[in-house]
Amino acid sequence: MPLSEFTFGLGILDAIATSPGYRVVTNNFVYFLGGAWYTIFITALSIAMGMVLGLFAGLAKLSKNKIIYGLSTAYIDFFRGTPLFVQIFLLYFGVLPLIYDNDPLSSAIIALGLNSGAYIAEILRAGIQAIDKGQMEAARSLGMNERQAMIYVILPQAFKVVIPPLINEFIALLKDSSLVSAITVAELMHRGDLVFANTYQATWVFGTIAMMYLVITKTIALLGDYTERRLATE
Amino acid sequence: MRNFVKLMLASLLVFVLAFALIGCGGQTDNSEQPDVATDVKKLLVGTNATFPPFEMQEDSELTGFDMDLIRAIGEVQGYEVEIQHMDFKALVPSVQNGKIDAAIAGMSITPERLESVDFTEAYFDAGLIIAVHKDNQDIQGTDDLKGKKLAAQNGTIGAAYCDEVKNADAATETRIFDDIGLAFMELEKGGVDAVVNDHPVTAYYLKTATDTSIKMVGDIFSAEDQYGIAVKKGNAELLNTLNEGLIKIKENGTYDEIYSKWF
Numbered sequence: 001m002p003l004s005e006f007t008f009g010l011g012i013l014d015a016i017a018t019s020p021g022y023r024v025v026t027n028n029f030v031y032f033l034g035g036a037w038y039t040i041f042i043t044a045l046s047i048a049m050g051m052v053l054g055l056f057a058g059l060a061k062l063s064k065n066k067i068i069y070g071l072s073t074a075y076i077d078f079f080r081g082t083p084l085f086v087q088i089f090l091l092y093f094g095v096l097p098l099i100y101d102n103d104p105l106s107s108a109i110i111a112l113g114l115n116s117g118a119y120i121a122e123i124l125r126a127g128i129q130a131i132d133k134g135q136m137e138a139a140r141s142l143g144m145n146e147r148q149a150m151i152y153v154i155l156p157q158a159f160k161v162v163i164p165p166l167i168n169e170f171i172a173l174l175k176d177s178s179l180v181s182a183i184t185v186a187e188l189m190h191r192g193d194l195v196f197a198n199t200y201q202a203t204w205v206f207g208t209i210a211m212m213y214l215v216i217t218k219t220i221a222l223l224g225d226y227t228e229r230r231l232a233t234e
Numbered sequence: 235m236r237n238f239v240k241l242m243l244a245s246l247l248v249f250v251l252a253f254a255l256i257g258c259g260g261q262t263d264n265s266e267q268p269d270v271a272t273d274v275k276k277l278l279v280g281t282n283a284t285f286p287p288f289e290m291q292e293d294s295e296l297t298g299f300d301m302d303l304i305r306a307i308g309e310v311q312g313y314e315v316e317i318q319h320m321d322f323k324a325l326v327p328s329v330q331n332g333k334i335d336a337a338i339a340g341m342s343i344t345p346e347r348l349e350s351v352d353f354t355e356a357y358f359d360a361g362l363i364i365a366v367h368k369d370n371q372d373i374q375g376t377d378d379l380k381g382k383k384l385a386a387q388n389g390t391i392g393a394a395y396c397d398e399v400k401n402a403d404a405a406t407e408t409r410i411f412d413d414i415g416l417a418f419m420e421l422e423k424g425g426v427d428a429v430v431n432d433h434p435v436t437a438y439y440l441k442t443a444t445d446t447s448i449k450m451v452g453d454i455f456s457a458e459d460q461y462g463i464a465v466k467k468g469n470a471e472l473l474n475t476l477n478e479g480l481i482k483i484k485e486n487g488t489y490d491e492i493y494s495k496w497f
Contacts, residue, residue, distance in 0.1 A: 034246075093416075093419055093423065097423045097424075097425075101424065102425070103425070103451045104409065104425075155259070182412060182416075183411075183413075184385075184409035184410055184411060190410075193323065193388060193412075194388060195409060197322075197323035197324060197389035197393075198346065198389070200326050200327045200330065200350050202327055
């Protein structure tokens with residue numbers, strides 16, 4: 001490339017605009033954006049499922065009932081202790097076909113939901129245990145039973161404590177959702193994979209996708225900061 | 235004071251980890267350096283060992299038609315062939331940026347690929363075939379694929395064909411997997427109606443799979459589809475060497491031997 005290309009900023013821009021990788025990205029940008037929406041959609045549903053599962057499993061982990069405790073421990077151990085990638089294949093090709101005629105999308109949400117549920121359970125358990133014992137005792141002395149004390153006194157306080165680790169988990173889950181591209185869910189990573197396989201423009205394609213992931217994860221982090229500030233009492 | 239101690243410990247940990255990583259990096263670099271002392275030229279070949287009978291892994295060895303072929307070519311041309319497994323879609327970029335010298339992976343010579351790499355003379359005539367579930371009576375040939383659920387392997391001409399069908403009829407659903415074994419599994423479990431793939435590979439799968447509920451339908455299509463060995467664009471020296479080797483093993487009967495071993 002002649003030096004003159006570098007002496008004027010516009011020369012570089014021209015070089016970029018005419019490079020094949022740039023054209024690949026502009027031609028597929030809307031397609032990638034669609035993938036990003038799909039990624040957000042999948043992650044949101046998985047988080048919803050994970051929160052419900054996590055709340056039950058987290059409370060079960062605090063239970064004095066040995067069976068309930070054992071079940072939730074087994075669930076958490078399995079989904080935290082094995083790779084998500086393995087879980088996705090196991091569920092998609094192994095377990096879920098026995099239960100229903102499974103499609104990639106629902107299987108992906110189930111896999112991600114089960115996985116995040118295990119992490120969220122541990123986060124919530126830690127959050128509940130972080131609340132001073134006196135809170136429970138005070139609530140009980142006011143005539144609440146244990147269930148009421150948990151729902152009206154402990155959980156609201158615990159929720160505040162667990163926001164930062166929860167945001168962390170949401171961000172991790174959003175990134176991990178790229179793994180479901182292996183079972184052909186047309187989310188962001190899968191779309192990048194398909195375009196890359198036909199164009200071989202690794203830097204441009206995966207660079208663009210990385211930026212899209214970054215924008216989403218940064219947005220989640222900012223939302224987390226905002227919520228934290230709103231709920232701050234001191 | 236306690237914070238200071240913590241900070242020191244944390245920094246120490248970071249340093250130790252960093253050095254550990256540098257140490258690892260150094261080791262792999264050394265092992266990858268070519269041994270300049272020997273006269274034997276090394277040929278680093280990439281493949282995707284999920285495509286039997288062309289390339290697969292058996293007892294932790296890479297075997298298959300392509301593997302035998304490239305080793306035979308290496309032998310007659312005086313190369314020590316080293317084969318590396320990677321994603322199919324990563325093969326062309328790896329040839330392009332010189333991570334591997336050549337790629338042999340049941341790779342069809344297509345105009346699109348020719349823009350990025352050079353190919354040797356064709357060494358195999360493949361062609362596509364449709365595979366469906368045994369009970370499926372709807373799909374008899376390529377005309378029946380419209381509006382159906384199709385599976386294929388990412389980066390293959392089978393996947394490109396599925397895309398064409400989808401472009402012609404938006405009701406078509408495509409599921410593009412990273413390797414063809416997963417596409418067959420998807421068909422076995424009834425997730426898709428058909429798999430579009432290279433005929434020899436599908437035929438081999440049906441021959442070797444136990445308990446399969448898949449059958450092939452229709453004729454082989456896209457019959458001009460031929461496999462070649464990819465090398466970096468402009469690497470005429472290697473291209474000639476490989477073409478020469480291909481001719482030699484065809485003349486001395488090695489090619490036929492390998493062919494009858496696998497087909």
